[in-house]
Amino acid sequence: MASCKGCGRPIIWIMSSGGKMIPCDPTEVLYWKRQKARGKIVTRNGEVVSCDLDAGIKEEPTGVGYVPHWATCPVAGRFKKERNRG
Numbered sequence: 001m002a003s004c005k006g007c008g009r010p011i012i013w014i015m016s017s018g019g020k021m022i023p024c025d026p027t028e029v030l031y032w033k034r035q036k037a038r039g040k041i042v043t044r045n046g047e048v049v050s051c052d053l054d055a056g057i058k059e060e061p062t063g064v065g066y067v068p069h070w071a072t073c074p075v076a077g078r079f080k081k082e083r084n085r086g
């Protein structure tokens with residue numbers, strides 16, 4: 001298993017439908033698909049879906065997928081700032 005260069009946590013790489021490799025947390029989570037939702041999930045097929053990840057939702061979940069690592073990485077913000085400074 002790969003690990004994040006920023007925080008050292010284990011990650012998996014999923015090929016998106018567009019052919020891009022996306023680093024994700026290795027744990028599968030339930031998601032509820034919703035247009036314009038803040039959350040993002042990558043399905044096993046590599047589809048990136050806007051969704052809610054709130055287990056408190058009473059509706060049936062849309063399915064399971066992987067959370068992109070940039071959403072949970074504690075140092076993801078630092079990377080972004082460095083890039084912006086440019």
Ligand SMILES: [Zn+2]
Nearest residue numbers: 004006007073
């Ligand atoms: Zn990380």
